[in-house]
Amino acid sequence: MSTSHAIAELATRIDWLARAEAVAGQLAANAARHDAEDSFVADNYALLKEQGFFSAHVPAELGGGDANYAETAAVIRRLGSACGSTALTYSMHSHLVAAALWRWRNQKAPTDGLLKRVAAENLVLISSGGSDWLKSAGDAVKVDGGFRITARKIFSSGCLAGDLLMTSAVYDDPEAGPTVLHFGVPFSAEGVEIHETWRVMGMRGTGSHDVELNGVFVPDAAIAGRREQGKWHPLFHIISLIAFPLIYAAYLGVAEGARAKALEVARRRPADEGLMQLVGEMQNAFSAAEASHDRMIRLAQTATPGADTTSEVMIGRTLVGEAAIRTTELALEVAGGGAFHRSMGIERAFRDVQGARFHPMQQKAQLRYTGRLALGLDIDG
Template sequence: MTLLDHPTTTATPPALPTWSGAPTDSPWVTTARALVPELAVTAADHDRDGTFVDDGMTLVRERGLMSMLVPAELGGGGATFGEACAVLTALAHGCPATSLTLSMHMHLLAAQVWRHHRDLPAPVLPRVAAEGLVLVSTGAADWIDSSGAARRVDGGWRVSGRKMPASGAPAGSILVTSARWEDAPDGAQVVHLSVPFAAEGVSVEETWDALGMRGTGSHTVVLDDVFVPDAAVPLVRPAGEWHPVWATVLGCALPLIMATYVGVAEAAVARALALATHRAGRPEMATAVGRMVGHLTTAQDGVAAMVRANDDLRFDATLESAAAALTRKGIVAAAAIGAVERAMEVGGGRAFAAGSGVEQLLRDVHGATYHPLPPAAQERFSGRVALGLDPVGG
């Protein structure tokens, strides 16, 4: 049984939210919506077995969604950032894990488009369009301090470490990560780097076995004394200190990632309403449904605000913009989780059953908590910025 063929549910997803800059008649959104039934066929199987959504990723690649954000003049689809967010929301109705895995690739791509708009080097963009490269990030786990070890050698670096979670690792072409240079002359540094999955010393260890988003293939990438040339190291920064690069990363990544979870919440609400039709006349139902819709609307509005602030990848990457993105991420995550939890209440015992679709979506939506930053860390970061303090100090 798939997420869409429960006997009391419908295979037609609800209307998408109207994203800033992404009309619902966007060809990219139309393409994504058309994929929903096909993605749903195997979504529950991947969730049950914990297997990677390779079929879903093949579908989005065949439809050009992997390179939709690459500017047209560089061979890509030339889609807006808002369209990319709306596409991820749509895909999540069919397979949340496919949507989230694509968002991880897209946010790395978006950061390069942000650079392109500022006439900064972004050589990976035409390669993604021409070669179909899949970019894989480990940034969430590394954050300010990073992990692993980098040492200086002639012409580059030798890097070792275990990087997890790395969503999309089974399909990865290039790993975008970082490692600590402990014996740097001026104190510990973090070396940002990219390395092909095909490079000597790179392997994937299948460790991902989680409560939700089980099909993302967020395994451990093992780096065993991998040589990384200087040309593949765009930044070396002090460890443990805020760096402006994170403002760019957060402004690009968080709207895309949260767009997936809004799609999860929308799907859960639709299924819950279908399951509850026979109980619609009960006095408590209208209140429960109203509360559920309130959470969903908050999540939708929060992502729409994130998209507007992104300004189609032309936003000013400042400490204040980073704090705002993190604050909105926290709001959207809590609202999306609240919407799905209320969907369980509205759907009743049927929603609690495996095969309803709502049960899986409840597990999947809780993944929103673990993207940067979790609630306590986000509130501390945003609070320190509001007080004019170093966001990672103290």
């Protein structure tokens, strides 16, 4: 049997959701400590790495675990019900892998080298996309053989465990004007420094610190893409389609965990009319979150990236976020005064789920984009 066939056969035997279930208890046990300490979930990340999760979504033919897209989303959701910070941080790595895989499969883009490295070297990828979005940030200055990058990238979730920062900066092209360059930077590169700034309300364990790039050299060959600054580009329609169902799987998982704890408490109390109605309302909110997220997953698996698809995915992002937040709010009420205690974990879930408000495209920007599109207006207007 060839090595590739052996890898493929091994990969088909891995039930990644079952593996997530097996580690969830340990992740949950560590979650409260990291939240209290404002510390990165380093031990949870080490456990995921040991269990092969960082290469799970890489195809078997490229050396990975061959988890499909829906399975990867389900894993993130399960991790989210145990530890929101671990799930959200892992989703940032996973969506970078998923986007590279989509481009390799659908566009024959030369991203297989990155995917092979993720599998062979157990690399952890870090995204700065949430802070950059369409405009990007930082300066790229042309030098012999490449560019010198000066930037400060906020919200770099998991950077303390990162191997490659997948980021961008703006080059003032003398012909094309302000141009966003996309590239990867090793955390070991000269001029890369992490500033531990992450002291926040929720998702405290994500370690979403600032990463400073101080004159970091990026060779011409490492520039993976160029686009006009501030304008929608086909790359961002791919990112919107592929990344956000995975990111919001983490928030769905947080809501699911809070709901489960609330039901556990409620089942020990007399089922009076008020409690039954609160539980029913919580169930409705969770069902709405689940249904909207299921649609996002279907779009990611079947839709073609483009302006209309981006609108549909971003509508889902808003609906999942709102319903996950509402589910967790109601979980507090269902569980009663006990939920005010940190030890129950619902209070942490309530804080963690608030992060769903802040990823692009935030609600008002999504409403504007969707409204302009529906009216036949230019989405870049």
